[in-house]
Amino acid sequence: MKKVYSVEEYIEVNNHFANELSVLRDIIISTELEETVKWSAPVYALNGKNVVGLGAFKNHFGIWFFNGVFLKDEKNLLVNAQEGKTKALRQMRFESMNDIDQAAVLAYVKEAIENQKLGKEVKAERKGKSVTIPSELKTLFKNQPDVHDSFKALTPGKQREYCEHIESAKREATKQSRLEKIIPMILQGVGLHDKYKNC
Template identity: 70%
Template sequence: MKKIHSVEEYIEENAHFSEALTILRAIINTTELEETIKWSAPVYALNNKNVIGLGAFKKHFGIWFFNGVFLKDKHQILVNAQEKKTKALRQMRFKSVKDIDKNIVLAYVKEAIKNQKLGKEIKPDRSKKETIVPTELKAVLVNDLKTSFDNLSAYKQREYCDYISSAKRETTKQTRLEKIKPMILKGIGLNDKYKNC
């Protein structure tokens, strides 16, 4: 993907929606939001906090609201791009210039600004997940193997536990246990060989 350095360049790169993006940009620029480029797309911030962004895709374009979950959405037009995964982000999608109602867009943008000023945002969950060691793995973790396993990072321990737990058959679990024992003793993670590619 080409690195974009300005909003004009972004609009030019998405020529199929250039008129629509220009209209949305003009609406947003009537507010106090600061226009920037982040992730090669237009982003509008308030006191260095991302509030909204503009996006153009193959068949639609729109505005994403970084903390859109807090918008009242009285017109029921916001979309959660990834249900169950996306917590805060919401999108206002359009297929053509005719779909843009300037008053509605401006009302949503102003509400997003107000919410940002009120400090409404979803903080990422930083709580640590507890690692549950499967019985089969627990049974082989003795002496040096236990010491090596305990010295692994929580993330690597979890990878091994999930690897054993996800096996359906007992024979598969045993095969996997034999495979991972030397890796644990060497202090390497299950997927380390893929991480340096």
């Protein structure tokens, strides 16, 4: 599909559902949502947060609810596009104009707006690696609790940098030398590579 820059272009490109998309668009823009185009499709946002979007395909068209998982769905109108993969997104699918219950669509959109105002959203899971603390650092923390407290205050990324720095040393002497060098840095709350990050 060619890149589109306006909702009008999107409807024109999907002219087999032009009237239907226009009806859905009119319902959505009757609310306080702001109309934008993202990923070459109409998206409607509230204070910069995506709430709903319009989509058209070969045999169906519909509305995407970005955090549709929180909708009550009393009329059982929503589907999960990719069961097992999609956590928050839900679709309301239609195949013809006759499928559109305008009152229901408006009610669902309004509920989605309220949910957004309440801050209901599925946060993306960060698949960060857990921090494995080498035995040399554990010993240091037992002997110097202030260093341990400072270490715990660091971000997981900075903690990981220090752990890997100690772990990667082959010789015990190198590990001890590295430990001595990082103690003041940990106490200052800086990361191992901070001095290079803003170069």
